[in-house]
Amino acid sequence: MSTTTVGGPRETGPRGTGSHRTGTHRTGPRRAGSRGAGGDRGKRWHRSLQGVSFVLPNFLGFGLLTLGPVVALFYLSFTNWNVFGTARWVGLDNFTRLARDASFHRALLNTLYYSALHIPLTLALSLALALLLDRGLRGAAFFRTAAFFPYVTSIVAIAIAWNLLFSKDAGPVNQVLGLFGVDDPPGWTASSDWAMPAVILVGVWREMGYYMLLFLAGLQTVPPELHEAARIDGAGAWQRFRNVTLPCLRPTTFFVTVMLTIGSFKVFDLILVMTNGGPGQSTLVLSQYIYQKGLVENRFGYASAVSVVLFGLCMAVTAVQFAVNRRRED
């Protein structure tokens, strides 16, 4: 190993250009090279082993608990299986049935409804919050913590607390609305029209603190010189935000959008505790439908088919986002 290391620089060094030295190296490096190649391989192998030993525990966990079940999920989506019996191959039956399943359609529409409001609202509010707290206001650290706090609080506690706030007669939300002259405030989670907006509101409130932190980190990467130059050029605050801040934040915005999209499509626990999908099916989303079909009705084949659709939906939307982002970068 040392031969190669020493010989290499000699050959390419400033003094190693003569034919003599080249000739010397014709045999020397060949022998050394044969040993060196083995040494290289050995070293590489050793380094690979070291690398693998670092990632192996994580990969084993991933393979066993994520990759394996995902592969099994795709297989099961083409079967009829109730956990105990043999999984019976039914081809595309589950998917053709899904196409006719009104409850699945409702769950899909509700998921899109939730995502269509939750993603832009969270994005806008978390960015606004980040911009506000990036200005070095007095007590900014406190407000940052306060905004982040809901994200680390138990989702069950949040859901119960908000349910109480949304209570039709005694809830503070409706009492405040009453102060503004709203005579017939909605029943919120007990109303099929208002349950989803209520859930979205809580979802946005809970998550905007987390995305605010990401935006705050992104704002640190915006070069102050650009703002300075724009200011000298006479750009106003809105122009600087639009032409300097936003373009510089593009990587962060892209990441936040992708994460928000996937999170919104998979929303489950908040809805389960706040409304359990109701009233009726007004807040039933795909994740809960999967839970119902799989763990409540023991129709794991059918539930797997819904999971595959959800997986495909997440993949498709994320792929579109990647493509749009790439085009913008170009």
Added chain:
Amino acid sequence: MRHRHPGRTAITAAVTALALTATACGGDEAADSGGPVTLTMSAWSLNSTPEFTKLAEAFHERNPDVEVEFKEYDATNYDTQLTADLAAGSGPDVFVLKNLKNFFTYQSGEQLLDVSDVAHGLGDGVNGLGDYEVDGVTYAVPYRQDSWYLYYNKDLFATAGVTPPDATWTWAQYERAVADLTAGLKAAGSPAKAAYQHVWQSTVQGLALAQTPGADLDSGDYGYLAPYYRRALAQQEAGAQVDYGTATTNTLQYQAQFGTQQAATMLMGSWYVATLIAQQKSGDAQSFQWGFAPAPQRDGGTGDKPVTFGDPTGLGINAAIDEGEVAAAKEFLAFVAGEGGATALASIGITPATLTEPVAQAYFAVQGVPADELSRFAFTTHDTRAENPVSPETAALQNILQETHSAIMSGSTPVDEALGRAGARARSEVLGSR
């Protein structure tokens, strides 16, 4: 314990790992036939659910060679966790069937041993035994058979000047009493409501299914629920009970509603007797005179044996149990479903599946159990129909009906429209896909 279908077990373990919270696998002691045997049994919330320990201790007293050890599961996710264990081949030797909704899954999945011989030995006096019979074979035995009563607060009835219920109350009489209670309590300055109806679908649908002749969950025709829903909505609108929206958003507990005298009547399962007694002792419930009556009836014709509902709680034997333990497991089943187990359960205020005179005596000897004639009649005399009749489609249909319940009770959808939709969904999504 034998592990059947190892390949399938591996797939099962992998898939369930995504969504199921598997509990630690317990090992079994293989027992030599004739020697000491240790059976493992599923259970939940051992600290607050004394029935399992009581049954195991009572059985061990009579059979010193057999010990029962518990494998504890989470009460809320019991069936999910047990299913995961059974599918992975690490389930307990005997396991509890918490209700009838999942019995079909275990039975059709061949997880239950044929215990017809135990059932034959028990005779006809065990309530709910027939629910575990499929094609002439019995797969489990019930050890408790809860049924629904009308709980009433005697003090609040006196305050309102309303005559307490009797054994023959019809729904019409109940409605009149609720109206009188509402007016009487208000006149007396009491903040209590006449009734509390909890948010579960059972509170309306269970009694409708049990009491309506010809009503069938599998029919896809849910018109029989309409009068029961109209009554519940009318009482809600009249302010006789807390409305559904408030009960759900405020996460009201039925125990607190009746136990702290916020409601004069409440339809609830027989398990609440033991809960209320315990809460009155601990101070979580107030001290007042109360009793329980048969649930109101569709008409007066069932007065001699009021019709109510409730699923039995059963015990089955894991089909993969070690052969050397089968005899002991069957003995245990025979004990828990028989008079011995029933007396043990009754002595801690639980309603067993076997209701004989000694069992009733043990039950009413428990301190705090109302000893009046009406309560005694409600306990000993009733025709309890299953809330979840055994069928491959029950779980899916109950899901549809649960969504229907929240749609109606929240006032989101008119009764007839919601029931019509439920029927259409049942036919297209469940019954039509058979």
